[in-house]
Amino acid sequence: MGGSTAAPFVTLRGEAELVRRAGDLIASAREEYLCGATDLVTWSAGTNAVFDGGRRPPLRPGPGGLAMRKVYTRRALGDPESERRLARIAASGAQVRISSAPLAREAMVIDGRVAIxxxxxxxxxxxxxxxxxxxxxxxxxxxxxxxxxAAEDLAGCLGSADRPVLDEESRAVLGALAAGLTDEAAARRLGMSLRTYRRRVAALMADLGATSRFQAGVLSRRAG
Amino acid sequence: MGGSTAAPFVTLRGEAELVRRAGDLIASAREEYLCGATDLVTWSAGTNAVFDGGRRPPLRPGPGGLAMRKVYTRRALGDPESERRLARIAASGAQVRISSAPLAREAMVIDGRVAIxxxxxxxxxxxxxxxxxxxxxxxxxxxxxxxxxAAEDLAGCLGSADRPVLDEESRAVLGALAAGLTDEAAARRLGMSLRTYRRRVAALMADLGATSRFQAGVLSRRAG
DNA sequence: CCCGAACTGGCAGCAACGTGCCACCCCCGA
DNA sequence: TCGGGGGTGGCACGTTGCTGCCAGTTCGGG
Structure with a gap:
């Protein structure tokens, strides 16, 4: 494959050498290109350079085609620029997911034959x-x-960047709701009036777009 | 460590050889013993043999002690015998979690220095x-x-083995609840009377151990 | 055929939730 | 000092959810 050796493993230094020595390898993906990274800044610059050379095989999502699966962490979201790039990647036929766990080291497996x-x-x-x-x-x-x-599809995460900041009080209200308390008990525990507590709940439900408390519970757990 | 070589990697054949050649290595864990497997039948027999020799260092959950983290899949649950063994492992100080994703190959990392x-x-x-x-x-x-x-703590999974079979009708009720319908609309859609629908909801909430619909929503999503 | 168990549906009453309205308070700028 | 905006609490009333009770139905066994 390319000019690389058949040694058990080879260490390359810097993205330039990665592209030079393993570019053919990356471009040779035929069945599965599986890739995990924390965000888009590292790693992808090099591999994108490989693919931008026109050497990427066509992505055919169907059986027999190349399945391109990418996992990123939530740090790949956050700013609109990143989200746009992610959406572009997904639109090109890649399957993009967001993992809630950290991915300290980037990793990539090609056709189950080579890992980088x-x-x-x-x-x-x-x-x-x-x-x-x-x-x-x-x-x-x-x-x-x-x-x-274990990661969640990108589509389910895209709008979530604008609500990671959740009021401390809102968390307390959610906790009381999730604990199964009645409104009266919850208001007492949180030291606010019944009326105010219900205002909080109504606001939360409006934020979640829920029309029933059950639905709100489902949605709140989905959002964390 | 032990009699093993310093080669980049060594391939061992069978659990007997694993224990003989890498036993010292496994027993030498001092900071972190991270381990993933589909269930308890493979893999653990050998490593348990290592530890049963009394060579396991004491597990100190606090800082500075050995953190023993084990991930299994849902296949490790299922029968009471496995659950009992898992509970025993957890009681011994190990942190046990259940991953919803498959783990095709067992893996183990010791102190971030050696992987098997x-x-x-x-x-x-x-x-x-x-x-x-x-x-x-x-x-x-x-x-x-x-x-x-990304995996879930064992404690949250233990009781889940006896409820994977969920009534088809119950699923429909959960769907209606999660859709945010009122009881009246849901009952109409499901073709049952309001009274019966509410009976179903009450039964579901009793199963989930929820005392409010919000809590039921949270719990139902946790259970799938 | 009768009986009982299990399920369903209607009704009633109560508990819980949702919200509009108004009075009150606090802070801030004029 | 005087508003005015924003948040809070109390109250009232309507809606929704929860459940005990009873009547009707179905099904199987005796």
Missing amino acids: LAGSEARGARTYTVVREPDVVEGIRSLLYATWE | LAGSEARGARTYTVVREPDVVEGIRSLLYATWE
Whole structure:
């Protein structure tokens, strides 16, 4: 494959070398391109350069085509620019999901044959390790796929960037609601009047777009 | 560590060899023992043998102690025997979580220094690969930790084995509730009387142990 | 055929929730 | 000092949800 050796693993230094030495490898994906990263700033610059060279095979979501699965963390959301880029990636046929867990190191598995792991950022240039040992690659793929499975589809996360800041008091109200207290008991516990408590609940339900308390419970848990 | 070599990775054949060659390694965990597996039948027999030799350091949940984190899939639940073993593991100080995603290959990371990945079961004896390359180990740890983070605490899953079978009608009722319909509209849509619909809701809430509809919504989403 | 168990539906009454209205208070700018 | 806006609490009233009671139905066994 390209000019790379058949050694169990090779360490590359910096994205430039990654693209030069492993570009062919990345572009050779035929069945599955599985990729996990915290956000879009690291990692993707290099691989996008690979694909922008026109060497990416067509994405066919159907069986037999290349399944492109990407997992990012919530840090990939946040600003509109990132969200737009994510939406563009998703629109190009890739399946994009957002994991609620942190992904400290970027990882990538190609067709279950090769894994590429990012190293630490120490000493300026980031290192990348290319792994070919089948059992190790399959183990990494298994873990990355588990993270993928546990993550939520991008579509369900896109609008959530504007409501991560939840009032401290609102959290208390949600807690009381989730605890199954009656309005009266909840208001007493929170030290506010029944009227005010119900105002809070009404505001929360309006925020969630819920028309019943059951629905509000479902939606609130979905949003965290 | 022990008699093992410093090679980038070593492949061991069968659990017996795993215990013989990597037992010291496993028992040498001092900071973090991170482990993922589908269930308790594979993998744990060997490692338990290691620990049963009295070589496991004391688990101190506090800082500075050994953090023992185990992720299993739902297949580790199901029968009472497995649940009892899991509860025993958790009671011994390990942090046990259940991942909703499949974990095709068992994986284990010790103190962020060594990773052990299970191979396929082909050819009778299962193989195990011991990885020492720092960047690869850290990449694996990152992925395994993400799976750990995304998984749910065992305590929240224990009672769930006896309610995976949910009545078709109950699902419809839950759907109507989650849709935010009033009882009247829901009963009409489901073709039953208001009284019967409310009976269903009351039964569901009793099953969930909820005392308010909001709480029922939260709990129902947690249970799926 | 009768009986009982299990389920359903209607009714009534009560508890809980939702909201409009108004009085009150506090803060801030004029 | 005087409003005015914004948040709060009390009150009232309507809606929705919860449940005990009873009558009707279905089904199976005796």
